[in-house]
Amino acid sequence: MRKVLHAFAALADLGEEIAETHDFEEMVRSALHVVLGALGVRRGAVAEFDQRNASLRLVAARGLPGKSPRDVLLDLGGNHSNGNGHAAKNGRRARAKPSPDPAAVEEMIRLELQGLRMEVVTPLVVRGELVGVILLGGKASEGPFTKEDLDIVRALGRHIGVGLHNHRLLREVEERAEENRRLYDDLRAIYRDTVRAFAAAIDCKDKYTQGHSERVGKYSEIIARELGWAEEEVEGIAVAGYLHDIGKLVVDRDIINAPYRIDAKKSSELNRHPAAGYEILKPINHPFADIPLMARYHHERPDGRGYPEGLKDEQIPLGAKIVSLADSFDAMTTDRPYKRRRSFDEVVEDFRRNTGKQFAPEVVVAFCRALLKEAKGETRPRHIIRLLGKGYVEGGSLPLLENLITELEAAAPVAVGQS
Numbered sequence: 001m002r003k004v005l006h007a008f009a010a011l012a013d014l015g016e017e018i019a020e021t022h023d024f025e026e027m028v029r030s031a032l033h034v035v036l037g038a039l040g041v042r043r044g045a046v047a048e049f050d051q052r053n054a055s056l057r058l059v060a061a062r063g064l065p066g067k068s069p070r071d072v073l074l075d076l077g078g079n080h081s082n083g084n085g086h087a088a089k090n091g092r093r094a095r096a097k098p099s100p101d102p103a104a105v106e107e108m109i110r111l112e113l114q115g116l117r118m119e120v121v122t123p124l125v126v127r128g129e130l131v132g133v134i135l136l137g138g139k140a141s142e143g144p145f146t147k148e149d150l151d152i153v154r155a156l157g158r159h160i161g162v163g164l165h166n167h168r169l170l171r172e173v174e175e176r177a178e179e180n181r182r183l184y185d186d187l188r189a190i191y192r193d194t195v196r197a198f199a200a201a202i203d204c205k206d207k208y209t210q211g212h213s214e215r216v217g218k219y220s221e222i223i224a225r226e227l228g229w230a231e232e233e234v235e236g237i238a239v240a241g242y243l244h245d246i247g248k249l250v251v252d253r254d255i256i257n258a259p260y261r262i263d264a265k266k267s268s269e270l271n272r273h274p275a276a277g278y279e280i281l282k283p284i285n286h287p288f289a290d291i292p293l294m295a296r297y298h299h300e301r302p303d304g305r306g307y308p309e310g311l312k313d314e315q316i317p318l319g320a321k322i323v324s325l326a327d328s329f330d331a332m333t334t335d336r337p338y339k340r341r342r343s344f345d346e347v348v349e350d351f352r353r354n355t356g357k358q359f360a361p362e363v364v365v366a367f368c369r370a371l372l373k374e375a376k377g378e379t380r381p382r383h384i385i386r387l388l389g390k391g392y393v394e395g396g397s398l399p400l401l402e403n404l405i406t407e408l409e410a411a412a413p414v415a416v417g418q419s
Contacts, residue, residue, distance in 0.1 A: 024167045029060040031160045035134065036062060038156065039149055043137030047073045048164055049130045054100075056109075056133060059164075063137065064116060074112055076100055102130055109133060120145055122153050124161035131164040191287065192239070199242040202249060212330055215387050217241030219326035219367070222383060224319075226366040236288030237319050243291060244298045244323050247277030274299050275308045290319055298323040303357045321360040325367055328358070333388055344393050348400045352407070361408050368405050372398065 032046050043063030047056040056073040067073070102123035109121050113135070120136035134157050139145065199213035220241035224234045251273055277295035286292075297320035300306035302313050306324075332342045332350060342350070355364045374382040375393050385393060 024163075025059055027163055028160070031156075031163065032060045032062060032134075035136070035153065035156050035160075038152060039136070039145075040140045041136050041138070042140050045073070045135045046132060046160060046164075047135065048132045048167075049076075051168075059132070067116075074109060076105065076108065100130055105130060105133065109135070120150070120153060122150075122157050124157050124164060126161045126165040129165075131161050131168060134160065188287075192235075195239050195242045198246065202243075202245050212334070213242050213245055215330045215334075216244060216323065216326045218383055218387065219329060220322050222370045223322045223326065223363060223367045226370040227322075227362070232288075236291065237294070237322055239286070239288060240291045240294035240319055241323050241326055243277070243281060244295050244327060245273065245277065246280050246295060247273030247275065249280070250276045271299070271307050290317060293317055294319045294323050296320075298327055300324070301358045302360055305357075316360075318360070318363075321363050325359050325363045329367070333392070344388075344397050345400060348397070348404055352404055355408060361411070365405055365408050368401055368408075372401050372405070375401070 028046050028048075032044060036042070036044050045061040045064055045067070046059050048059050049055075050057050053072075054076045056076065058067060058071045058073050061067050102125050105123050106121050110118075116135070117137060118135045119138050120134070122134040122136075123130055124132040124134065134153060136145075136153065139149075196214065196217075199217065203210050203213050217238045218241070221234055221238035224237040229237070248270075251270055274296050278292045281292040281295055284292075294317070296308070297311065297316055300309065300311040300316045300320060301324075302316065302321075304310050304312040306316075329347070332347050335341050351359065351364050351368065355361050370379075371384050371393070373379045374385045375395075375398055
């Protein structure tokens with residue numbers, strides 16, 4: 001009766017360990033100690049069956065000289081052994097079945113591990129699959145193992161087997177999740193590369209603005225991040241920047257490449273490109289839903305003087321306001337056939353003059369803050385500075401940028417840092 005009560009107590013302890021311990025190896029070590037304590041055994045081990053390598057790997061061991069957790073205890077893949085539990089590599093490795101016959105495994109272990117002097121070998125089987133094995137040395141009392149002792153080992157072994165099985169399932173789920181994450185990342189990378197290829201194709205039509213779409217995408221990304229947008233939203237606005245001019249693909253090349261200011265008729269033709277871009281992008285199932293709208297509205301203005309719809313203020317999506325500023329900034333800071341790029345001081349003055357008219361105040365402040373941080377060396381890498389070229393932003397101009405930020409925030413407090 002005392003032995004039965006002790007066995008029940010051991011089962012209770014083991015169930016609690018398996019249920020509450022989140023560390024797998026710690027759980028197996030504790031389970032082994034419960035088994036050894038319940039039977040008065042000094043030496044023993046628990047090994048997990050690795051399906052992929054068809055081998056038994058030690059998870060927990062006590063009293064086994066020269067053995068430590070994670071050692072391969074036995075190769076079950078059909079290789080010959082040297083008699084000490086180490087498989088000899090003779091020829092090609094023979095793969096074991098996903099779940100070897102437990103009786104055959106028990107016999108193989110007894111033969112291969114004679115040197116470890118294990119008296120009890122109990123395969124752990126869950127739902128017909130081998131998940132591991134319990135190995136026990138002799139009892140401290142030096143007496144033989146009774147039928148009741150073996151029943152206790154099997155009862156405790158079922159609990160340990162469930163723990164090993166659950167760990168295997170969890171590991172498989174994690175591996176599948178990791179594989180799916182890699183596939184997802186690969187698809188996102190392919191999508192980004194495709195978008196950038198489209199951006200390069202768009203810019204190829206305009207020989208004067210090579211790299212324009214790439215720069216607008218990068219500036220848009222920087223503004224959104226400064227505004228505190230989530231990383232996925234930042235990625236979306238960058239894509240919108242890359243594709244904002246895709247509608248130019250339907251505009252005559254001679255109009256786009258005109259080395260002079262175009263007349264009203266040609267200007268009207270050029271102004272079709274935002275709406276055309278929307279129509280091109282609308283049928284595509286983008287990961288970021290608002291990209292077609294960013295293309296359509298990136299020439300709208302808060303004062304209502306933009307196109308194609310003459311939207312005002314809050315009627316314009318914030319993303320379109322971001323792309324609009326990024327687009328205009330790149331136009332001001334690159335050479336065009338009919339005008340040279342403006343100096344940095346002139347750009348700051350343009351921001352001051354047109355904030356609230358052409359540009360949204362919160363977007364201007366966010367971009368100026370990001371640029372100021374880069375100029376002061378507070379952020380790395382310095383993307384804006386690199387794109388503008390060495391020496392474009394002079395140290396003496398930084399007070400102009402700081403003053404503009406202060407003026408705009410005083411005129412209309414901007415919640416920069418919140419999306």
